[in-house]
Amino acid sequence: MENFNLFIRSIFVDNMVFAYFLGMCSFLAVSKNVKTAFGLGVAVTFMLVVTLPINYLLQNLVLKPGALTWLSADFANVDLSFLSLILFIAVIASMTQLVEMAVEKYSPSLYASLGIFLPLIAVNCAILGGSLFMQQREFGSVWTATCAGAGWGLGWLLAITAIAAIRERVAQYSNVPAPLRGIGITFIICALMGIAFMSFLGIKL
Amino acid sequence: MAEKISYKDIFFNPFSKNNPVIVQILGICSCLAVTAKLEPAIVMGLSVIAVLAFANVIISLIRKTIPTNIRIIVQLVVVAALVIIVNQLLLAYAYDVALQLSVFIGLIITNCILMGRLEAFAMGNKPWPAFLDGVGNGVGYALILIIVAFFRELLGSGTLLGFQVIPQCFYDAGYANNGLMILPPMALIVVACVIWVHRARNKELQENS
Numbered sequence: 001m002e003n004f005n006l007f008i009r010s011i012f013v014d015n016m017v018f019a020y021f022l023g024m025c026s027f028l029a030v031s032k033n034v035k036t037a038f039g040l041g042v043a044v045t046f047m048l049v050v051t052l053p054i055n056y057l058l059q060n061l062v063l064k065p066g067a068l069t070w071l072s073a074d075f076a077n078v079d080l081s082f083l084s085l086i087l088f089i090a091v092i093a094s095m096t097q098l099v100e101m102a103v104e105k106y107s108p109s110l111y112a113s114l115g116i117f118l119p120l121i122a123v124n125c126a127i128l129g130g131s132l133f134m135q136q137r138e139f140g141s142v143w144t145a146t147c148a149g150a151g152w153g154l155g156w157l158l159a160i161t162a163i164a165a166i167r168e169r170v171a172q173y174s175n176v177p178a179p180l181r182g183i184g185i186t187f188i189i190c191a192l193m194g195i196a197f198m199s200f201l202g203i204k205l
Numbered sequence: 206m207a208e209k210i211s212y213k214d215i216f217f218n219p220f221s222k223n224n225p226v227i228v229q230i231l232g233i234c235s236c237l238a239v240t241a242k243l244e245p246a247i248v249m250g251l252s253v254i255a256v257l258a259f260a261n262v263i264i265s266l267i268r269k270t271i272p273t274n275i276r277i278i279v280q281l282v283v284v285a286a287l288v289i290i291v292n293q294l295l296l297a298y299a300y301d302v303a304l305q306l307s308v309f310i311g312l313i314i315t316n317c318i319l320m321g322r323l324e325a326f327a328m329g330n331k332p333w334p335a336f337l338d339g340v341g342n343g344v345g346y347a348l349i350l351i352i353v354a355f356f357r358e359l360l361g362s363g364t365l366l367g368f369q370v371i372p373q374c375f376y377d378a379g380y381a382n383n384g385l386m387i388l389p390p391m392a393l394i395v396v397a398c399v400i401w402v403h404r405a406r407n408k409e410l411q412e413n414s
Contacts, residue, residue: 021389024233025317082293085311086285093278122277125234125315132308178411179404180397183230187397194390 010151018197023126037164045153052149219345232318237392246354250347261339361386
């Protein structure tokens, strides 16, 4: 039950985009039409669900102070946590490579439409951010980490699909002042959505 | 490239015409999250300048030996190593600020400015122009960070760097801090206003759609 609550909270209250501003770059760059945005959202969700448990295990079996005791009691004083950034990013980069190859083989159309942004998932801050939050909050088990990852991923998917839908309409129907066209108005739309998402803040789960 | 564009342009273009944040739209995430107060914004700006300059130099030095297939991983490892150094330095000498910045120092690794500059510039240029490009882009980023943080802290808390700027008599006369400015969404609106002003003055940057 606790994990389920965390899952829901990660989607709405701790939304990656609107509460922490993570993954903004691809969020702003790929949200011009709904289909591509949805594809990228699915890829990011998948990456979060896969990398968060792996990094959780790394954190608890290798990196944490005294985590290496399962190898030998001599390692009780070893603290490798300063290596966490480099290991987390290595896991993420290699998983991205795998996902890229899988998508290329099984869904060439999605591969073509995502284009350059597939390799860029490796540098999507939402994914590294997820791992760093996991480290900071000291989740209890692999399950908790997986649920949080799924929640954050779905929250990101929701956000990018919603803003892509709004942007499609804005590009068609509205007369935006010239200097704000394109990226400027997207910032403002995003801010308004962020304010809307803040209404979830008071909810305690 | 290096012959055609003078060193001066490499250094000064990112300040305004080719600013990484408001023109190239890179590195937005950290730009929004750390700007509620001026002090963390300045520290963050300095950290990014340092990491970007040295990463550019290192990648530029080894650019001919990196196999293209694994260049992203090599770049990430170089950047991650530099960020770890910065992180340990901050923990040692500026502990309070490091706590405020929390995960965002680590997230410098995935800051798109770094990947963008390494890919676009350091992979094809000599170390010295790469260093200038790194410092220039870092300063361009820090500049936006400081502008946004300045307005957010001034209007949101009435302070600058922690000192009270708006005099007490204003509050007595009914002035109130705008609490909305401290909340994250307002960072987006402030950046949008910066873009608005900037593009109104540089007409060639305006988009059609």
